[in-house]
Amino acid sequence: MKLKELLKNLAAEEVCGGDGIDAKGIITSTANVTPGCCFVCIKGFNVDGHTFADEALNKGAVVIVMEDRAIFASFIKKHEAEIAKGALSVVLTASTRHAVAVLSDTNWRHPSGKLRLTGVTGTKGKTTTSLMIKKIMELAGRKTGLVGTMYNMIGDEIIPTDRTTPEANVLQPLLAKMVDSGVSDCVMEVSSQGLKLERVGGCSYGTCVFTNLTPDHIGSTEHPDMEDYAASKAKLFGMCEKGLFNVDNPYCGRMMKDAACVKYTYGIDNEADFRAENIVYGSDYAEYDLCGPCGSTRMHVSIPGKFSVYNSLAAAACCFLEGIPVSTAAEALKDIVVKGKAEIVPTGRDFTVMIDYAHNPDSFINIITTAKAFAKRVVFLFGAGGDRNRPRELMGETAAKYADFTVITSDNPRSEDPAKIVQDIEKGAKKTGRSYICIVDRKEAICYTVKNARPGDVIILAGKGHETTQIFKDKTVPFDERVIVREALKKYYTDK
Numbered sequence: 001m002k003l004k005e006l007l008k009n010l011a012a013e014e015v016c017g018g019d020g021i022d023a024k025g026i027i028t029s030t031a032n033v034t035p036g037c038c039f040v041c042i043k044g045f046n047v048d049g050h051t052f053a054d055e056a057l058n059k060g061a062v063v064i065v066m067e068d069r070a071i072f073a074s075f076i077k078k079h080e081a082e083i084a085k086g087a088l089s090v091v092l093t094a095s096t097r098h099a100v101a102v103l104s105d106t107n108w109r110h111p112s113g114k115l116r117l118t119g120v121t122g123t124k125g126k127t128t129t130s131l132m133i134k135k136i137m138e139l140a141g142r143k144t145g146l147v148g149t150m151y152n153m154i155g156d157e158i159i160p161t162d163r164t165t166p167e168a169n170v171l172q173p174l175l176a177k178m179v180d181s182g183v184s185d186c187v188m189e190v191s192s193q194g195l196k197l198e199r200v201g202g203c204s205y206g207t208c209v210f211t212n213l214t215p216d217h218i219g220s221t222e223h224p225d226m227e228d229y230a231a232s233k234a235k236l237f238g239m240c241e242k243g244l245f246n247v248d249n250p251y252c253g254r255m256m257k258d259a260a261c262v263k264y265t266y267g268i269d270n271e272a273d274f275r276a277e278n279i280v281y282g283s284d285y286a287e288y289d290l291c292g293p294c295g296s297t298r299m300h301v302s303i304p305g306k307f308s309v310y311n312s313l314a315a316a317a318c319c320f321l322e323g324i325p326v327s328t329a330a331e332a333l334k335d336i337v338v339k340g341k342a343e344i345v346p347t348g349r350d351f352t353v354m355i356d357y358a359h360n361p362d363s364f365i366n367i368i369t370t371a372k373a374f375a376k377r378v379v380f381l382f383g384a385g386g387d388r389n390r391p392r393e394l395m396g397e398t399a400a401k402y403a404d405f406t407v408i409t410s411d412n413p414r415s416e417d418p419a420k421i422v423q424d425i426e427k428g429a430k431k432t433g434r435s436y437i438c439i440v441d442r443k444e445a446i447c448y449t450v451k452n453a454r455p456g457d458v459i460i461l462a463g464k465g466h467e468t469t470q471i472f473k474d475k476t477v478p479f480d481e482r483v484i485v486r487e488a489l490k491k492y493y494t495d496k
Contacts, residue, residue, distance in 0.1 A: 001107055003063055003089055006038065010093060010102045016076045017089030023063045026104045026169040027056070035060030040100050040169075041067070049096070057082075063089050065103070067096045101201025104172040111175035112203040115145070115183060118318060119190045119200075121236050122211025122246070124363055125311050126164070126189040128303070128341045129211060132315035133187045136332040140324045145178040145186035147171065150339070150466045154181050165194025168201060175203075185322075196232040205240035207321045208261070209314050213251035214362040230254050237261050242321050244314060247272045266292075266317045268309060274317035276309050283352075283374040284344060290316055290326055297326040300334045303342050305370030340465025342367065345485050349493065351457040353450070353485050357465025358382070359411070361391065361398040367460055368402040376456030379449050381407040382463045383442065384425055386416030396428025399436075403460075406436035409445035411463045412471040442470065443484055450488035461485075 004019040023038040030052045033039060039056035041049035041064065050071045053064050057079065066072045072092045082088035093099045105112075120130045127149045134153070137144040146153035149164045154177060165188070166174065178186055190208070194200050213230055230251055237243045237259035245252050247267040256263055266274040274292035276299075286301045286308045294317075301312045316329035337343070345353040352375070358367045364382070371378045380403035384390045400406045408425050410418040419440050429436045439445035449459045461481050464470075470479035 003038075006063075006103055006106055007091065009106050010091075010099055012091050012093050014072070014092040015089060016072075016091075017083045018086050019089065021062055021086065021089050023107075026100060026107055027061070028100060028167060028169060030055045030059060033059040033061055035062075037061050038063035038065065038103065040065040040096050040103065041071075042096050042100065043067070057088065062087065063091065065091045065093060065096055065099050067093055067099075095198075097198045098201060101168040101198045104168040105202025108172040108176040110202065110204075111172060111179050112186075112205075114179045115175060116185045116322065117175075117203060117205045118185065118187045118322065119203075119205045119208035119236055119240060120187065120211065120314075120318075121190040121192070121195070121208065121233050123214045123360075124366070125211035125307065125314070126191075127357070128308075128338050129209060129311045129314050129318075130187045130189050131338050132312055132333060132336060133318055135336055136315060136319045136324060136329045137185050137187070137322075139332040140319070140328050142185045143181075143183050145175075145183045147174065147186065147188040149189055154178050154183060164189050164191040165199050168199050171199060172202070190236050192229055192232040195235045196228075200236075200239070203239060205236070207242040207244060207318050208236050208240040209318050210237070210243065210245045210249075210252070210255045211310070211314060212246055212249040213255075214360070234258060244274075244318050244321065246310065246314070248310075264317070264321065266310075266313050268306070268313075274313060274320075276313050279306075279309060281305065281370075281373055286312075288313075290330075292317065292320075294320045294326045297330055299330050302333070302335050303338065304373075305342060305366065307366045307370070308342065340467070342370065343465075345482050347485070347489055349453070349489070350455040351453040351459065353459045353461065355461045355465060355481050358460075358462040359385065359390070361394050364395065364398050364462065365402055367462065368399075371458040371460060372402075375458035377404040377454060377458070379403065379405045379407065379453070379457055379459045381409060381445055381449055381459065381461050383409045383411035383418075384421050385411045385463070386414035386418075386421060388414075392421065392424040393428035396425035397431050398428070400429040400432040400434045404435070406434070407445050407449055408436060408438045410440055410442045410470070412467075413473065414471050415473045418472075442479070446481060446484050447488045447491070450485060451492045 003021045024036040027037045027039050028042050033056050039061035050068050076090050120126045134144045152159040152161050240261045243259050243261040244264045247265040247270045265272040268276045276288040279288040290297045290299050340357045343355045356367045380399050384392045468480040469476050
């Protein structure tokens with residue numbers, strides 16, 4: 001695309017060089033630079049992309065976008081010859097993060113405007129709610145894409161991902177590929193970082209859902225406080241036509257306050273436009289009447305717990321606002337399975353093993369409380385991811401307080417010492433005076449819970465959910481908890 005066209009939606013402060021130069025792709029990492037590309041210098045938490053401008057140029061970039069005026073002036077002086085002969089253009093703008101979003105949206109010709117884009121944001125419930133929405137839409141006959149934590153999807157094609165919301169220069173071509181593949185709708189998990197760092201800038205949404213907001217992602221590399229976290233989430237509701245808000249969450253009013261969209265609410269405990277009534281909880285399901293402008297429909301969801309009611313209620317209400325009857329949602333959700341979300345692993349024994357992605361105190365309470373409704377004893381196994389802003393001591397205290405027995409172990413230690421992470425968690429568990437054990441090796445810990453299971457136990461393996469690897473400082477190894485449970489059952493029970 002010619003630079004003049006590429007810049008048409010960007011407020012550029014200065015352009016040094018001709019705007020007739022042809023730029024092929026938007027790149028933010030020198031590892032991905034290709035000849036003829038536009039390289040955007042991003043100031044990250046640890047690295048400033050401006051320091052790599054020369055490397056990008058040497059690798060073949062023909063447009064460099066900067067926000068640092070002093071570096072811009074120095075760079076154009078250094079490369080006067082390339083600029084003079086029309087081989088290079090340098091652009092100065094107020095925010096290069098904003099520039100990546102605008103340039104990517106323009107370069108791929110605003111693909112979100114050719115899709116019906118549905119957004120889901122919140123601390124918990126994004127993944128399950130998004131997958132529920134996708135299944136409902138597909139049953140309604142709509143070819144639906146997905147942008148999410150576990151993976152991205154174009155119809156049935158699964159595309160690996162390493163973050164919930166991709167950078168704009170990855171997201172926009174993904175949406176464009178969906179358009180080219182005949183996708184009519186796309187469901188997107190929208191993270192607070194995706195909103196704060198403008199990864200979804202330029203996207204046009206139909207209906208967006210706010211699931212909840214709880215203390216999480218607070219730290220030096222994410223959000224300094226809850227207000228910043230909330231403000232980041234709230235941005236989504238200035239980008240959509242309709243907003244659906246969980247009225248039972250304390251931050252609902254904050255989310256709705258400045259929302260520019262048409263507003264709807266859903267909930268269980270408070271009056272709402274869409275409400276779950278006459279709820280029945282089972283060991284592997286939840287049932288309720290969904291009441292609202294759609295009338296009243298009995299819902300049966302094959303995932304247990306109150307959180308499952310919230311997620312399915314949000315999904316069904318969202319799809320109703322997108323023109324899909326609730327009867328279609330009821331049919332879609334009656335047998336839904338979401339990998340790593342209250343997922344039951346068959347044991348053939350008189351105890352239950354459940355895998356869940358819960359990785360913060362509030363999620364711990366949700367899944368443990370759900371299990372306690374039908375368990376004689378809840379055994380809760382968990383760790384904390386390394387290099388992440390997690391309240392480890394509070395995690396330990398919460399788990400030990402709510403579970404009958406707690407097993408503290410590793411999650412993904414990453415660059416940290418696994419034993420040190422376990423010690424940090426144990427400080428909280430000690431406060432409660434309740435029963436727990438520390439086993440640093442996660443496989444050994446899982447085998448311990450299976451070997452020592454009692455009749456009526458519900459063993460919850462928390463934190464890794466859908467993941468099938470474990471990440472250490474120097475390696476990433478295969479680690480599927482379903483396989484480990486099956487191996488432990490075969491090893492410890494003679495009637496195998």
